[in-house]
Amino acid sequence: MQIFHCPDCAAQVWFNNTFCPNGHPLHFDPDAQVMTHGDDCARRVAIGCNWRAEGAGELCRSCAMTEVIPDPEVEGAESRLARTEAAKRWVLAGLLRWGWFGPADHGPAPRFDLVADRTRHGPEDIIMGHADGLITLDVAESSRAVQEERREQLAEDYRTMSGHLRHELAHYLFMRLSQDDPGFAPAFRALFGDERVDYGEALKAHYDNPKPAGGTHITSYATAHPHEDWAETVAHLLHLTDLVDSGWAVALAPGGDGYAEPDALALIERAADFAMRVNHVNRALDLPDLYPFVLTDAVRDKLAFAHGALRRGG
Numbered sequence: 001m002q003i004f005h006c007p008d009c010a011a012q013v014w015f016n017n018t019f020c021p022n023g024h025p026l027h028f029d030p031d032a033q034v035m036t037h038g039d040d041c042a043r044r045v046a047i048g049c050n051w052r053a054e055g056a057g058e059l060c061r062s063c064a065m066t067e068v069i070p071d072p073e074v075e076g077a078e079s080r081l082a083r084t085e086a087a088k089r090w091v092l093a094g095l096l097r098w099g100w101f102g103p104a105d106h107g108p109a110p111r112f113d114l115v116a117d118r119t120r121h122g123p124e125d126i127i128m129g130h131a132d133g134l135i136t137l138d139v140a141e142s143s144r145a146v147q148e149e150r151r152e153q154l155a156e157d158y159r160t161m162s163g164h165l166r167h168e169l170a171h172y173l174f175m176r177l178s179q180d181d182p183g184f185a186p187a188f189r190a191l192f193g194d195e196r197v198d199y200g201e202a203l204k205a206h207y208d209n210p211k212p213a214g215g216t217h218i219t220s221y222a223t224a225h226p227h228e229d230w231a232e233t234v235a236h237l238l239h240l241t242d243l244v245d246s247g248w249a250v251a252l253a254p255g256g257d258g259y260a261e262p263d264a265l266a267l268i269e270r271a272a273d274f275a276m277r278v279n280h281v282n283r284a285l286d287l288p289d290l291y292p293f294v295l296t297d298a299v300r301d302k303l304a305f306a307h308g309a310l311r312r313g314g
């Protein structure tokens with residue numbers, strides 16, 4: 001993510017700011033990727049959305065993709081939704097830099113059901129996932145305490161709302177790439193395996209007897225099925241690209257705009273090198289590693305395939 005400037009006074013501002021330090025209102029333009037003047041998104045006050053509306057009185061492009069929001073009467077629902085939408089805007093802004101969801105993208109935009117595991121009628125079981133362009137997420141995952149509890153239960157190394165968004169959007173992008181390019185699926189299968197094998201059985205086998213990450217897969221969950229390998233791989237590609245881009249924006253990582261880097265393996269090497277340095281810094285404060293994953297050569301080949309497909313596809 002880049003750093004922005006107030007259109008009125010040129011003060012430095014951050015992606016999620018709604019006002020500059022001098023009190024000027026900020027509106028993010030997702031196509032130009034700058035803070036500008038514009039109409040308020042209709043959800044600006046409720047959830048602190050700082051994107052410009054697509055028209056007067058309307059929603060911004062990100063909020064317009066959300067079809068279901070949690071009942072605001074339930075305690076904590078609105079603040080969890082606000083954090084979920086903030087993570088969603090961040091992830092979408094990155095994909096927009098590769099052309100996804102911009103004016104030249106004529107495919108269907110993803111849709112989101114952002115639901116809460118607590119309702120006024122009691123707890124609700126939510127299955128997060130993607131089906132036919134609709135992404136369902138549990139806004140409870142925007143709570144660090146909830147994330148940490150579930151991360152430990154599932155023995156994961158990393159669990160964030162951005163991670164969920166990137167993973168589920170990857171399933172949506174697989175659908176789009178398969179529809180738009182007949183060459184995509186055969187090339188995918190050569191590297192990731194045949195995604196037409198039974199998904200339910202594969203997932204059950206994974207939960208009965210999970211295989212470790214390493215070698216050819218970035219995470220244990222990626223071993224479950226080629227679809228999940230793709231989603232985990234793409235999520236990590238997006239993490240690594242944004243890591244490089246954000247590091248460059250604050251003059252910590254050399255090499256320029258991460259999203260403009262055409263050489264996937266060079267991008268991954270920059271990300272791995274930068275992550276290793278920040279991991280070392282985090283250990284000084286006894287914090288978890290920023291990026292606790294090993295990028296083997298086989299995993300890098302899959303990341304490079306995803307990089308090529310996503311940069312072309314947008």
Ligand SMILES: [Zn+2]
Pocket residue numbers: 006007008009010011020021022023024
């Ligand atoms: Zn200002």
Ligand SMILES: [Zn+2]
Pocket residue numbers: 041042043044049050051059060061062063064
């Ligand atoms: Zn909005």
